[in-house]
Amino acid sequence: MKEEIIMAAQTTKIKSSYREPIILIAFVILGAIIGLVLGEKAAFLYPVGQIWLNMLFVLLVPLIFFSISSSIANIGDTSRVGKMLGLTIGIFIATAGLAGIYMFIVTGIFGVDTSVQMGNAETAIETAAASVGDQIVSTFTVGDFSEVISRNHILALIVFTIFFGITVSTLGEKGRAVASWLNDMSLVFYKMVALLMKLAPIGLMAYFANLTGIYGPDLLKSYGRGLLIYYPAAILYFFVFLGLYAFIAAGSWGVKNFFKNILTPALTALGTRSSAASLPLQMDACDKLGVPRDVSSVVVPVGATCHMDGACIATIYEIVLCCTLFGHPLNSIGDYALRSSSRCAVPWRFRPCPAEARPWRR
Template sequence: MMRTQAEKKKSSYREPLILIAFVIVGAILGLTLGEKASVLYPIGQIWLNLLFVLLVPLIFFSISSSIANIADTKRVGKLLVLTIGIFVVTAAIAGIYMFAVTGIFGVDTSIQLDTSEVAAATATDSIGTQIVNTFTVSDFPLVISRSHILALIVFTVFFGLTVSVLGEQGKPVASWLSNMSLVFYKMVALLMKLAPLGLMAYFANLTGTYGPDLLKSYARGLLIYYPAAIVYFFVFLALYAFLAAGPWGVKNFFKNILTPALTALGTRSSAATLPLQLDACDKLGVPREVSSVVVPVGATCHMDGACIATIYEIALCCALFGHPLNSIGDFAFALVIAVAGSVAVSSVPGGGAAMETMVISAFGFPSIALPVLLMMTQLFDAGCTLINSCGDTVASMLVTRVLYGKDWYKKNLNKQEEAKV
């Protein structure tokens, strides 16, 4: 069994290590060939365009099929509303925290990438106009576009809920949505097998054009993100545990979270840690009727780590593309994008690409930003998974605190439920 777990951990890191290795090879080619590396640009751009084309149907079918196939929504309605509310609040806190970190330590500004594609209107729109244009569109053809990812998500959620409400009449549609989502999952999986080659070619061109300064941006990102993630893990998750159950909550949360935390770092998968998070919730006394909803839902849409990473990436792109955040409205808009993306897009397979696409479309960044951010996402992924998954356990504690009162951990709620049965 131990050998099998070791093999799984090794396998989980194989793909990102291969991807990083190919990017390094591309960077070396770019530094060696200089501007001649532009001959590789078409290979990278073709792969990128194929990814862009798949994003819209992937988001539509994956999210709508998940919602359309929910059974007995009334039974868990209150619990889900409370759960999503806590997810949004903690994600917003995570985003504000990362704004403070980037404000203190800054991001790399040693290079300025091409800004010719940047939409000037985005910088001058009011916060209200930006939110309206981000979450809605005025005509249906506009919603099926990667330029309006959040508007697409709003439409997709509404569509999925409508199918679910139809009950028996909606089942054929729900089944069709599930089958179509499987098709696009597979298409993305096949395309991602070409990711090392595509990103190698793209980064050869980038480093050939901009030189070693691009690599400095990644190094600085790692030096800022991982210490920030560690502080968030030990300070903010401890704070949430304290709010849920006082000093007892802090002590017992960290006592029971070690195995899930190490698994998250080892596998880079929130899904892989799910049974361990449920076990930790049992040991903490969280009732199973709570943990069985909060933890699985959290595995797909509670992404404080991703929100922290997204805020850093937004700040980085604003620096790289000469698109400064000048006002409270700009910061608020960035926070809305990061929180909405961390809660909504994270449930999509390959959600990293969807998240980055949403960011560049909302801010009008050029398409050259996507491969830059995809590489950053790979480097941040282990830290994101650690915070994302362990945050689900502490969120279960917070939900229990609201539903069962401040002394919930003294009531042995699971045994009470078993006695009723």
């Protein structure tokens, strides 16, 4: 009898722990169905989804600032921050490399869709005109404080916030009051995210309904074959590689709990196509996983701007597509290394190709 009670309690606990992910998936599917059935009429749900998303965006900047600065300010040994960032970036580079190799293999097996329409080269030329130095400066810094407190310059915000946190930490006892205030403010914004999470099913349902109703049919018509290659490849990478990383970090417990808690950030990123939008939700997921906040508050914001395995997969697909369209073969390791340079990603710099090497005109 006692064993039956224990088993029943465990079953109830398991069902309760998976209740939120199941509800979220159900609402997202419901939103997609509403969008497909109503089409453009589903736009009446747009305000609901966009208000929820805008609330996430509004929380983004103060959450990053207070969470990172409070964590660093309360760390006595500031060299620990440097070690953590160095290790984090090293892991990001390694996993991005694996993502790129993986997508090269996928495109090598399944090919790419060459029926797509070419975009406006003039706009691309203007974008590519900036020097590497200018790109580095604009990526890590801005010229005015008002631009730092903007989600359009997340990496510059992170650099400023880390500098601020280190400065407070070096003040020692004189900076203790500021560090305490930063910590209290970070708790406030974490709580705001937790409250906003209660509206996630409704917000995501409305957002997916509008997204599917307006863009669903057109996306399938224009990019059907490309989506059939890219999305399955991305989904497979998500489950296999991220599952592997979770297993390396915390064994089978890590895998089970990672996929249980990553669902809301993943669906938000999928629907909004924005790493920034999912960042507050990732930090909430880290709390549920038991990741120390002095780690998650630094690693997650940096990861949202630097750890782009999905973007890496998409970029490799674009590179292979451009090389295919412009007749540049990928037959050896040397070809892959060469075509992965910026020249291959900027097709208007190539010499004109003969007509037979332009399959999109056939």
